[in-house]
Amino acid sequence: MEGDESSAHLHGTAKEVPWLRTFLTQAALCFFLFVAFNIGQPQIKVPLSSAPGLGEERSFGSSTEFYFVSVAGGSRPLELQSRLLKQMGMIAKIYKPNFVLNIGQFGEVDPLWFNVTLHPELSKIPWYTTTASKGRGIGNFMKKIQLPYEQVLEVIGIDTGPFQNFSQNEINDTDFKEQLNWLKQTLAVTSSDWRIVVGFNPLVICNQQNNKEAMILWGLFRDIFLRYRVNAYLSTNGCSSYFYNDRGTTYIENPRPTDRLQSSFFLHGVSPQEIKTYSVDYGGIVELKNSISQQGREAI
Structure with missing residues (x-):
């Protein structure tokens, strides 16, 4: 009897093994097919658990973050522009940004x-x-722009043409004065929770550009931003660093088409307490780079 039971047990095992092997083979094939279909596809890599991951749907009515995108306009090689727009489209599909800031010098013909x-x-x-x-x-x-949590984001765009090739003699230039006055008057009447000024030309002074005229130009805007509690100034890049905090205002410089670094555009998430800025490279990698508190002080 014992011999028969042992023989039956071995016979049953022999029948189960081929089934198990078939199951494992099918599972392995599914896995390799999944890998094959995803090879070469851009991946989203967000290092913070508070940020949404790949495929998450975002609803502004219930979300604690409100998104928008900023990108430097201008000419790019066709392949590079296609990759840029593809990545921006992917980010738009995932994060549902409310608008795009195109930071360029050509306006609607960019x-x-x-x-x-x-x-x-x-x-x-x-x-x-x-x-x-x-x-x-x-x-x-x-x-x-009305945010979903009873706050207001104000975006103020300024034509920076009169500020290009600035010299001290141009302080009394009519166009220059009108632009500064328009900016001050616009900021003076706002009561928004978040205030962002955006322009094509960068304002941060780099070491290689540390001349008297540039310092005066920066100082004029610096005083205006401080007085009217501007949280951030967005522009194209002019220095080696994309982020610079000074007296409560963060200067965020978007990579230009000629920039050799990997970042291609920025994704900004606005919550009741802070604005987070993520860089997105041409491979689709998203990384947190900067955070501004409600008071405008840099958190990272």
């Missing part, structure tokens, strides 16, 4: 606009663009 219509996720949300024209305030704009 080259980055030409292929946006090929990306539905980007073309269906508002784009606000800066200019650096020779006119008087042609590219100025002010947008008040």
